[in-house]
Amino acid sequence: MRTISWISGLMVALAFVGMVDAAYVALHASRGFLLPCGFAGGCDQVLNSPYAAFLGIPVAWFGLAFYVTTAGCALFALFGFEQTLRLSFGLTALAFGFTLYLLYLQAMVIRAFCDYCLLSALLVSLIFILHLWSRRRHTAARREDR
Numbered sequence: 001m002r003t004i005s006w007i008s009g010l011m012v013a014l015a016f017v018g019m020v021d022a023a024y025v026a027l028h029a030s031r032g033f034l035l036p037c038g039f040a041g042g043c044d045q046v047l048n049s050p051y052a053a054f055l056g057i058p059v060a061w062f063g064l065a066f067y068v069t070t071a072g073c074a075l076f077a078l079f080g081f082e083q084t085l086r087l088s089f090g091l092t093a094l095a096f097g098f099t100l101y102l103l104y105l106q107a108m109v110i111r112a113f114c115d116y117c118l119l120s121a122l123l124v125s126l127i128f129i130l131h132l133w134s135r136r137r138h139t140a141a142r143r144e145d146r
Contacts, residue, residue: 007134008078008085011127015071018123022067025116026060035116042112051105059102063120066095070127089131096128 028035029047037043046052052059073088099121106113 005078007130008074011074011088011130012071012078014123014127014130015067015074018067018120018127019064019071021116021119021123022060022063026058026064029058029060038115040113040115040118042106042110043114043116045112046106046110046114046117049105049110051102051110060116063095066091066124085131085134089135092124092128092131095124099124 025035025047029052035043035047054062069091070088073084073091076084077088102117103121106117
């Protein structure tokens with residue numbers, strides 16, 4: 001299906017940007033380096049907060065794993081294995097929920113925002129929207145085939 005192809009291609013591109021973002025933050029966090037922060041200005045506060053790690057592992061490493069898995073599933077879908085998007089959808093829904101939680105923490109608890117985290121939130125949201133759209137298109141196409 002042509003729609004799945006461009007959606008999968010866009011997911012690969014978004015996940016690649018997410019991989020770069022998450023790897024940059026994860027590597028810096030693991031070495032204890034400070035990250036330069038742009039317009040949001042609160043990167044140090046967010047990335048050094050108690051919420052920046054889960055089970056002792058920096059959250060950015062989980063983000064990197066998410067983006068690598070999403071890119072892999074989308075690549076497989078791009079080459080005709082569309083069922084891999086089902087696996088990716090469940091993971092993306094979980095990541096989207098966790099992203100909303102992290103945004104809440106930044107806004108209401110930490111009261112600071114991180115540019116890298118905001119970029120990741122945007123990417124996860126866009127990937128989630130693309131998944132919803134592809135599922136809708138796939139369901140509509142199945143109905144037409146009947």
